[in-house]
Amino acid sequence: MEAQIKFYQTGTFTVGNRLLAEDQRTVQADMHRTNSLNSGHRACQGCGEALGARYAIDAAMRATDNKLIAVNATGCLEVFSTPYPETSWQLPWIHSLFGNAAAVASGVAAAQRALGHKGVRVIAQGGDGGTTDIGFGCLSGMFERNDDVLYICYDNEAYMNTGVQRSSATPPAARTATTPAVGPHPGNVFGTGKNVPLIAMAHNIPYVATASVSNLRDLERKVTYAMSIEGARYIHIFVPCPLGWGSAPEDTIKVARLAVETGLYPLFEAHHGEITARTHIRHQVPVTEYLKLQKRFAHLFGKTPDHERIAMIQKMADHNIAKFGLLP
Amino acid sequence: MDKPYAITLDAGSSLANKTGAWRTNRPLYVDLLPPCNHACPAGENIQAWLYHAESGDYEAAWRALTQDNPLAAIMGRVCYHPCEGACNRGKLDEAVGINSVERFLGDEAIKRGWKFDAPPAATGKRVLIVGAGPSGLSAAYHLRRFGHHVRIVEAGPFPGGMMRFGIPKYRLPRDVLDAEIKRILDLGVELELDTKVTDILATMRAGKFDAAFLAVGAHIAKRAYIPAGEAAHMLDAVAVLRSMENEDKPMLGRRVVVYGGGNTALDVARTAKRLGASEAIIVYRRTREKMPAHDFEVEEALQEGVLIKWLSTIKNMANEGTLTVEKMALDEKGFPQPTGEFETLEADSLILALGQDVDLSLLEGVPGLAIKEGTVQVAPNMMTGYPGIFAGGDMVPSERTVTVGVGHGKKAARNIHAWLSGADYAPAPKHALATFEKLNPWYYSDAPKTVRPMLELARRTSTFDEVVSGLDETNALFEARRCLSCGNCFECDNCYGVCPDNAVIKLGPGKRFEFNLDYCKGCGICVSECPCGAIKMIPEVV
Numbered sequence: 001m002e003a004q005i006k007f008y009q010t011g012t013f014t015v016g017n018r019l020l021a022e023d024q025r026t027v028q029a030d031m032h033r034t035n036s037l038n039s040g041h042r043a044c045q046g047c048g049e050a051l052g053a054r055y056a057i058d059a060a061m062r063a064t065d066n067k068l069i070a071v072n073a074t075g076c077l078e079v080f081s082t083p084y085p086e087t088s089w090q091l092p093w094i095h096s097l098f099g100n101a102a103a104v105a106s107g108v109a110a111a112q113r114a115l116g117h118k119g120v121r122v123i124a125q126g127g128d129g130g131t132t133d134i135g136f137g138c139l140s141g142m143f144e145r146n147d148d149v150l151y152i153c154y155d156n157e158a159y160m161n162t163g164v165q166r167s168s169a170t171p172p173a174a175r176t177a178t179t180p181a182v183g184p185h186p187g188n189v190f191g192t193g194k195n196v197p198l199i200a201m202a203h204n205i206p207y208v209a210t211a212s213v214s215n216l217r218d219l220e221r222k223v224t225y226a227m228s229i230e231g232a233r234y235i236h237i238f239v240p241c242p243l244g245w246g247s248a249p250e251d252t253i254k255v256a257r258l259a260v261e262t263g264l265y266p267l268f269e270a271h272h273g274e275i276t277a278r279t280h281i282r283h284q285v286p287v288t289e290y291l292k293l294q295k296r297f298a299h300l301f302g303k304t305p306d307h308e309r310i311a312m313i314q315k316m317a318d319h320n321i322a323k324f325g326l327l328p
Numbered sequence: 329m330d331k332p333y334a335i336t337l338d339a340g341s342s343l344a345n346k347t348g349a350w351r352t353n354r355p356l357y358v359d360l361l362p363p364c365n366h367a368c369p370a371g372e373n374i375q376a377w378l379y380h381a382e383s384g385d386y387e388a389a390w391r392a393l394t395q396d397n398p399l400a401a402i403m404g405r406v407c408y409h410p411c412e413g414a415c416n417r418g419k420l421d422e423a424v425g426i427n428s429v430e431r432f433l434g435d436e437a438i439k440r441g442w443k444f445d446a447p448p449a450a451t452g453k454r455v456l457i458v459g460a461g462p463s464g465l466s467a468a469y470h471l472r473r474f475g476h477h478v479r480i481v482e483a484g485p486f487p488g489g490m491m492r493f494g495i496p497k498y499r500l501p502r503d504v505l506d507a508e509i510k511r512i513l514d515l516g517v518e519l520e521l522d523t524k525v526t527d528i529l530a531t532m533r534a535g536k537f538d539a540a541f542l543a544v545g546a547h548i549a550k551r552a553y554i555p556a557g558e559a560a561h562m563l564d565a566v567a568v569l570r571s572m573e574n575e576d577k578p579m580l581g582r583r584v585v586v587y588g589g590g591n592t593a594l595d596v597a598r599t600a601k602r603l604g605a606s607e608a609i610i611v612y613r614r615t616r617e618k619m620p621a622h623d624f625e626v627e628e629a630l631q632e633g634v635l636i637k638w639l640s641t642i643k644n645m646a647n648e649g650t651l652t653v654e655k656m657a658l659d660e661k662g663f664p665q666p667t668g669e670f671e672t673l674e675a676d677s678l679i680l681a682l683g684q685d686v687d688l689s690l691l692e693g694v695p696g697l698a699i700k701e702g703t704v705q706v707a708p709n710m711m712t713g714y715p716g717i718f719a720g721g722d723m724v725p726s727e728r729t730v731t732v733g734v735g736h737g738k739k740a741a742r743n744i745h746a747w748l749s750g751a752d753y754a755p756a757p758k759h760a761l762a763t764f765e766k767l768n769p770w771y772y773s774d775a776p777k778t779v780r781p782m783l784e785l786a787r788r789t790s791t792f793d794e795v796v797s798g799l800d801e802t803n804a805l806f807e808a809r810r811c812l813s814c815g816n817c818f819e820c821d822n823c824y825g826v827c828p829d830n831a832v833i834k835l836g837p838g839k840r841f842e843f844n845l846d847y848c849k850g851c852g853i854c855v856s857e858c859p860c861g862a863i864k865m866i867p868e869v870v
Contacts, residue, residue: 009382009772009773009809009810009811009812009813009818009820010771010772010773010820010859011773013770013771013772013773014771014820014821014822014825014859015820015821015822015824015825015826016819016820016821016822016824016825017820017821018383018818018819018820018837019382019383019809025821026821026825028821028824028825029821029824029825031834031836035830037830038341038342038343038830039342039343039347039829039830039831039844039846039847040341040342040343040344040345040346040347040847041342041345041347041829042342042345042347043828043829044849045350045849045850045851046828046849046851046852046853047828047851048828050828050829051826051827051828051853054828054830081342085338085339085340086339086340086341086342086344086345087339087340087341087342088341088342216825242851248852249851249852249853250851250852250853250855250856251856252828252851252853253826253853253856253857254856254857257770283770
């Protein structure tokens with residue numbers, strides 16, 4: 001972890017800080033940042049994915065001196081950024097299919113090598129649907145071949161573009177179009193889903209990390225590091241979706257921050273299959289603080305709160321805290 | 329242009345898509361009134377000078393501070409800092425040590441010899457100030473900076489008023505007092521000492537003054553009728569503290585009893601201890617909660633061994649120094665009532681600290697004045713009932729602190745300036761208060777307040793060395809950087825960073841930001857993630 005800069009009013013928690021030297025500030029604080037994802041995109045108000053994508057790609061652009069190609073899976077990010085013939089992307093960018101972003105990126109990387117384009121790096125990116133479900137086979141292949149690609153998954157925990165259907169990244173109890181909040185077990189079923197960062201680690205690839213739009217410095221540091229090494233790399237970024245989660249647009253970062261502070265979304269790094277670092281929780285809060293802001297969990301807080309399910313979610317958070325060592 | 333396979337249109341930029349049209353609410357940058365500034369009796373722009381101190385530019389900080397208050401080093405010692413009581417950081421961990429940073433800046437200014445800017449060209453107007461206490465000095469400073477000719481007439485042998493004759497040295501060293509007074513006089517303020525104004529209108533006529541500011545303070549000790557033998561040694565607190573400035577220190581004896589419960593009572597009891605009294609006992613008729621003295625002063629006095637008898641009144645004093653004390657009990661309304669229970673107390677001297685009255689003799693014969701409960705009534709512009717005569721400080725109804733006096737001086741100076749120019753002084757409208765609820769405190773670093781190093785107890789009870797010592801450069805910087813900048817942008821770049829639509833334009837250092845309403849969708853993330861509450865949403869007008 002980078003050292004906290006003490007006594008500077010907001011230290012390193014805010015995007016910028018006038019008391020820090022230029023080279024200690026974030027990429028996002030730069031007046032001349034790339035704005036890789038430009039204004040005019042059609043993402044909803046308060047879109048966490050649009051924000052996460054700009055954070056990550058701007059950092060990667062700086063790290064590679066703008067020698068970067070992005071491959072995009074189908075999903076919100078592709079649809080809202082590039083309704084032909086307009087695009088918001090300010091870097092070479094290609095979209096092929098929903099499930100093949102990792103494979104296309106492997107090919108782009110091979111092509112750059114074949115053409116002798118030294119130093120041109122490749123990022124593949126997609127949502128949780130295109131990553132954890134539909135693109136999972138191609139992703140696993142890219143990992144096991146150790147292709148020189150950074151794959152970024154922007155996780156908003158469901159298929160938002162098509163109308164909020166459940167994915168294998170949807171958390172338990174969450175209401176989606178396909179897991180309605182009805183019956184004796186409302187919302188998504190407990191004990192389902194998969195943890196792709198841990199699966200990526202099982203491929204023994206050089207670098208796996210989780211990040212969140214609420215922790216900008218942490219995110220930029222992880223992307224910058226990933227671009228400094230070769231081989232298959234995976235970063236999973238937590239991006240709240242106001243539309244799909246039923247949270248207020250202005251609360252996007254707050255919701256993401258609470259996911260980290262409750263322990264529900266652990267921030268960690270792994271090298272070659274071993275966890276090497278975790279980002280500590282700063283002010284621990286109970287999961288209800290996080291759940292209450294989202295209508296997809298509203299059924300837990302009806303006239304009689306669903307204490308049983310809330311306790312099960314708290315247990316998940318406590319388990320993460322213990323497993324990843326999230327308390328300082 | 330040759331197009332690659334299957335592409336028939338040029339790639340267009342999404343900038344053509346003005347997403348600002350989606351908006352129903354728009355963000356607006358605001359400046360709110362920080363609670364510290366709001367609470368400051370001298371009207372200091374505390375947050376503004378802390379801002380400079382945060383970046384280590386102490387001279388700029390001191391210059392911003394002295395826009396409102398010329399006595400930084402004095403304030404940093406004697407001010408009761410209501411700013412810290414109001415500080416939003418107090419709800420997070422502990423209030424910012426504003427007072428100690430102020431003292432550091434004041435001390436730096438003395439050490440480095442910083443001077444005020446020279447006053448502007450003379451206006452030709454002459455203003456008389458009566459009294460060289462905090463209020464008179466503050467008024468002189470501000471009037472001089474407006475370009476008026478200023479003459480202070482002071483009855484005592486030295487300038488400073490109660491800062492010299494009321495506040496003990498262990499709280500305010502005299503070299504500090506002298507340095508800050510001299511800096512004001514160096515602006516070209518005339519000072520006439522040992523001159524008591526007996527007829528204000530005559531003095532104004534004789535000196536061709538266009539206006540006057542009266543700040544004579546409250547120096548006459550209030551008396552209580554206590555039957556006493558002829559040889560009983562009874563003194564008043566004001567006289568005791570005043571005589572501390574002389575060669576011959578007052579003879580108080582080994583057992584000293586002080587009657588009263590204000591800060592003066594504590595000052596005089598602590599002074600008695602320092603003069604060698606083995607016992608200094610304060611007798612006060614009510615309880616500690618009801619005591620008008622400030623809590624930290626009570627605490628420091630108790631630490632130094634001063635004893636306090638609560639709920640007690642003094643009935644009489646016999647020749648050999650025996651005091652009869654009656655115990656009191658609070659009634660249902662919280663007022664002390666006699667119980668008929670008596671005890672005796674041995675005392676070599678009894679010092680009365682029961683408050684002070686104003687010497688109003690200079691105002692005799694001035695028409696139109698309103699005097700109520702021994703103080704001069706003034707309008708909101710600090711003018712008395714007689715046009716051109718203004719008054720402030722302890723002689724008008726007030727809390728009677730140095731800081732309030734300094735605030736009166738500033739306010740009076742601005743109004744005198746307006747009056748001399750034939751205009752009304754209209755203060756700028758105040759911004760809405762930056763309450764804690766408007767902040768997003770998550771972003772602020774966790775940092776405890778630096779405790780001011782205290783002189784060891786043993787040392788400070790036997791000498792008149794200063795009790796509380798100052799911060800050094802590193803911890804003053806640390807304190808300044810604990811400021812939350814409530815309600816005013818400090819360019820943390822959060823709004824610029826968190827906008828999913830890149831609709832915040834960063835204008836560069838010191839220039840803040842503006843919104844690009846062509847693309848702002850009105851999500852409001854910038855508002856909720858602004859640490860200091862400097863952005864709000866307002867409805868779009870259709």
